[in-house]
Amino acid sequence: MIDTLTNTVLFVMLVLTALAIVRMERLFAVVMLSSVFSLLSALLFVTLDAVDVAFTEAAVGAGISTVLMLGTIALTKPTAKRSRHTAFVPLIVVCVTGAALVYGTLDMPAFGAYDAPAQMHVGPDYLARTPDDIDVPNVVTAILGSYRGYDTLGETAVVFTAGIGVLLLLSGLRRRREDEDEEV
Amino acid sequence: MISTIPHFVFLIALLMLFIAMVLVLLRLYKGPTLYDRVLSTNSFGTQTVLFIGVLGFLCERPDFLDIALLYALINFVSTIAILKFFRYRAIGDILIEREAKK
Amino acid sequence: MLRSIFTAIFLFALWYLMSGIDKTLTLVLGAGSSVFAVWIVRRMDEASNFKCLSVHLRPIEFGKYIFWVLAEIAKSNWTVIKIVLSPNMDIKQKMYEVPFTQKSDLGQAVFANTITLTPGTITVEVEADHFLVHGLSYSFDDHAALAEMDRRVSKTEGIVDL
Amino acid sequence: MNIFLDLLQVIAWICIFSGGILVIIGALGSLRFPDFWSRLHAASVTDSGGVILLLLGMGIHSGFNLITFKLLLIGVFLFITGPTSSHAVANAAWVSGIKPLRNKHKKPGIDK
Known part of the structure; x- marks a missing residue:
């Protein structure tokens, strides 16, 4: 009952925040609201027991991406451009996609079901072997850090490269701006 | 589900935090100046930390407190980052002027 | 070492x-x-010249100070709560200057943070020898109360070797 | 001994309950107050009173163990960062030139 209650309230707040984001024209408010949006979705992940995803969502969604979006706003305009197209076709596309996604979830096993495919094949194996192999209390850590260590290393390398790339782009931009100022 | 008094108390606290979060969201939505919005985002973050703590006790899994601690850290870092951005970047001042004019 | x-x-x-x-x-x-x-x-x-590993605070004095601050927080919370809940919200806002006597950066930071932590007063700007403080319900007694807080923070400071 | 423990539990409940009320009051204040500067003060009610009471209540409820230590750590951390970020918001607003709302009685401004 408590789970249902928290999930419902959090989802209502999430939808309200999303509607507010859609309706806002001042982009700074949109950035603040999207930071709150990712905090809310992180809370939802916490209630769903996906603690590692919640960590990532809070760090990336509420932390880094807020700063990045603010940087983007500073380089462009702080207000949204009013679109001239009608929103009818996009609405249909979104509705159809949403319906398809919801239809897809109907076949999925219930939340936390013991006979779900994810619990049947490799899951028990990992659970059984982790205490002997790696000896850490959190199995997710063991999987990410050791069983799929190369995968994680690759991910980290990709993220690191992306960060370096963004930094290079930004610093190049600043230098160009300074040059322009000197010319003026 | 609610069998004992502690459960009831934590549930009440959870509901109170929900109410407070909605109120802060309203201010975030209305907030005339940019700083009102930063302020309410910050309060929302504090309430999130408290919320996770209370939820951990309600579900009798106090290991949620680790996440609460992490959220407190992230919240602080992002607030300071936002404000530093607006205070020290030359381009941020232009933005502030534009926002103030409205 | x-x-x-x-x-x-x-x-x-x-x-x-x-x-x-x-x-x-x-x-x-x-x-x-x-x-x-x-x-x-x-x-x-x-x-760098800034020493991160040195903290100049007297532990016992600081412990006493924390308890004093908790009492102060309770009092000023009550004041702000009354203002929030009163129908006409009797706000008397004012910016005023508060001098500080702490020598170390840490002492000043503790004082400024305590001012901000107690509801009703917020440190807005740090100048060379005073803070700029914004008060919600300003009265003349606030100066004496903040001077008292300043004195107590200065007492928690240890020997400063600059 | 048993009565003492029960009493402690009751104190914990009272703390949690009043902490929740303080958080609501802080949020209500930040909704009701007329301008940015007064809203800052309402937010600091949540930051100080609400956090102290809720964490204290949870700490008493859990007894004395590692959980209490984590709660204490969260409390210390929020105590250091909460005022710092409030100050940062106030300072940024002050630098950008948002002045307090004019009162009926007194003019805003710096006063020695």
């Missing part, structure tokens, strides 16, 4: 209390990481 060892032990205690795992390998890794962190901070201290 003694200070570095204390810091490393403190960090390790923090690490252990957060994890609560007592296996040999994990403990060794934790101890190694805390020593490594202290080593990095020492190197950074050598590179």
Whole structure:
């Protein structure tokens, strides 16, 4: 009952925040609201027991991406451009996609079901072997850090490269701006 | 589900935090100046930390407190980052002027 | 050197209390990481003039101060709550200057943070010898109360070697 | 001994309950107050009173163990960062030139 209650309230707040984001024209408010949006979705992940995803969502969604979006706003305009197209076709596309996604979830096993495919094949194996192999209390850590260590290393390398790339782009931009100022 | 008094108390606290979060969201939505919005985002973050703590006790899994601690850290870092951005970047001042004019 | 060892032990205690795992390998890794962190901070201290590892506070005085601050917070919370809940919200806002007598940066930071932490007053700007404070319900007594707080913060400061 | 423990539990409940009320009051204040500067003060009710009471209540409820230590750590951390970020918001607003709302009685401005 408590789970249902928290999930419902959090989802209502999430939808309200999303509607507010859609309706806002001042982009700074949109950035603040999207930071709150990712905090809310992180809370939802916490209630769903996906603690590692919640960590990532809070760090990336509420932390880094807020700063990045603010940087983007500073380089462009702080207000949204009013679109001239009608929103009818996009609405249909979104509705159809949403319906398809919801239809897809109907076949999925219930939340936390013991006979779900994810619990049947490799899951028990990992659970059984982790205490002997790696000896850490959190199995997710063991999987990410050791069983799929190369995968994680690759991910980290990709993220690191992306960060370096963004930094290079930004610093190049600043230098160009300074040059322009000197010319003026 | 609610069998004992502690459960009831934590549930009440959870509901109170929900109410407070909605109120802060309203201010975030209305907030005339940019700083009102930063302020309410910050309060929302504090309430999130408290919320996770209370939820951990309600579900009798106090290991949620680790996440609460992490959220407190992230919240602080992002607030300071936002404000530093607006205070020290030359381009941020232009933005502030534009926002103030409205 | 003694200070570095204390810091490393403190960090390790923090690490252990957060994890609560007592296996040999994990403990060794934790101890190694805390020593490594202290080593990095020492190197950074050598590179800059600012000393990160030195904290000039008297522990006992600071403990007493915390209890005093908690009482102050309770009182000023009550004031702000009354204002929030009263129908016409009797707000008398004012910016005023509060002089401080602390010598170290840390002391000043503690004083400024305490001012902000007590509801009803917020430190807005730090100048050379005074803070700019914004008060919600200003009265003339506020100056005396803040001077009292200033005196108590100064008492918690240890010997400052600048 | 048993009565003492029960009493402690009751104190914990009272703390949690009043902490929740303080958080609501802080949020209500930040909604009701007329301008940015007064809203800052309402937010600091949540930051100080609400956090102290809720964490204290949870700490008493859990007894004395590692959980209490984590709560204490969260409390110390929020105590250091909460005022710092409030100050940062106030300072940024002050630098950008948002002045307090004019009162009926007194003019805003710096006063020695």
